[in-house]
Amino acid sequence: MGDEEYEVLFETTIRYVRPKSGNIDAVRMALFSLSVDDVGVQIYKYLSERKMATPEEISRELKLSEDEVIARLDYLYSLGLIDKLGRAYSCDASLAEAIRRRTSKRILGILRRLAEMLEGEANG
């Protein structure tokens, strides 16, 4: 059976990590644990500082291509770390709060759905 049979709508990797040195950037470590790459961290930090920005503005300010920016913003949004209103993305909640209130809910929701599928509950 090939993997191509399935259509992946969203994918994330949760990592249990420890820093190699004592001096760490906690935001970067938390985002790395949610498999956000360096570009994503840069975008998240920009957004959390400015509170609200459009992809064009982020792309211009951080000198990144718009596609790169949109891909990261979509991922951060899917994890529930940032919000979107029209063309603007915003970051109002603290990272810890967003992980507890939204990321956790989404990821655990997917897992619960898998358990339900196996239990046949999804059949209605």
Add this chain to the structure above:
Amino acid sequence: MDKDFEVLAEWTIRKLRDIDASKAKPESVLRWVLYSLGVKDLGVDIFMYIREHGRATTTEIADKFSISPATARRYLEQLHSLGLVDYIGREYHLAREDISGCIRDVLIPRIRRVLESIARIAETAEKKATPRPEEYIRPLIEEFREIKRSLEDAKRETLEAVDKLFRKGIEITPEVLSKVLGRTFDAIGDLLGKLGDVISRYEGRGITKGLVFVWPPRPPRPPRPSKNMGYVKGISIVETGNRVFYRIYSDYEMDPRAFEEARRSGKKIVVRVYGTLKIPEDVGAEDADVVEAMYVYGTLRAPKDFVEGLGNKLVVYGNVEYI
């Protein structure tokens, strides 16, 4: 980024387009679930092999699938991280017969703990930016105590000076009083100057806004019991070293922050409600973790995830409505 962090374990979680579970074969559903958990082709086949044979060693898996023992171990470690298989010595076996039980009882709590530890890491960055209340309140209290001591000293000195004049038989005229108090006013002026210094030192550290002190939020106080007899409406919140007890005698909507606060302080919540209890929509199963027991003598309106997360910690003498 990998150069800075060592990955001890990782879980890939995929949201796939749904399959029709009523029409699909049980094995197809299982494969769909395994792929959703990041287990790819060979990993799925290895899992199916163990499921079929009950148990298998790394060497046996390596031989069966023509892979190196190291590769076999990697696949088995992934299945182990997901809580699907366990091992004793070199032999792997299914952790449980029901895979859904593995997901609910092993994987979900494990991922929840990892996400909570990630949130705590993020919190350390936020705490660095905003000092903890005790970090800035304690020195501030000390400074105010010092100012209070100085004011008391000034008051004592003034009284002593007046007493001295009185004993010497000097008539206390407004001029004399003005001279004595003049010194006190100078002292008060100095103290106000010091107070200004203290405030400007703490400004910008999240404690003051202009001259208005922003104190940390106080825990809510239970209202006074109603004098109208019948049954007493009200709420009592008692916090002990490791628990927060809510006793509510009215309809009530829980504040989501209560769960967060309990989690942060490592306390468990015990709720007893005589009336309708509403749990807001954004409270999820993860919040049920911090609840030790919830007794509702009336109606519980809550998100389904939260109710399921509570399991047998919830006792309702009434009805449950999902929102």
